[in-house]
Amino acid sequence: MPLPVFVERATKLESKGPLALFSRGEISVLQSEMQGANKSVVAEYQARKASGAKQAFCPVKGEKYQLGVKELMAKLRAIPAAQARTMTTTDAMRHLLAKRYPCPA
Structure with a gap:
């Protein structure tokens, strides 16, 4: 999923506050x-490490993030927005782990 789409959907969910609990389908996605x-x-x-x-x-x-x-x-x-526009959620996870x-x- 493109990162901006993920952030937008998650932000909409957050804006519901406690009522977000009724959006189980969106939470699951x-x-x-x-x-x-x-x-x-x-x-x-793991693949890069093995190679x-x-x-x-x-x-x-041993550290769990x-x-x-x-x-x-x-x-x-x-x-940054310019960077996020070109990222997927996988790219973002890699970015967070690299930081x-x-x-x-």
């Missing part, structure tokens, strides 16, 4: 999208 993006980025990381290719990010062994919904949305909204876990130069 957005959760599945981010879970799929995460799985794709992890699979990419010895340069990594986009270098996680700390988890974001709450509000924190995730804040980080996604912080991506959190930069590889040594």
Whole structure:
């Protein structure tokens, strides 16, 4: 899913406040999208690691990176608009992980 579409849909959902709980279908779609993006980025990381290719990010062994919904949305909204327009949710996940876990130069 294009990142701007994801952010727009999530923002509409957030604007409903507690009534968002009645939008289970939309919640499921957005959760599945981010879970799929995460799985794709992890699979990419593992494949690149196995092949010895340069990594986009270098996680700390044993550390689990988890974001709450509000924190995730804040980080996604912080991506400059010009950059976000060309990104998918998978690209955004990779971007967030690269910022959190930069590889040594």
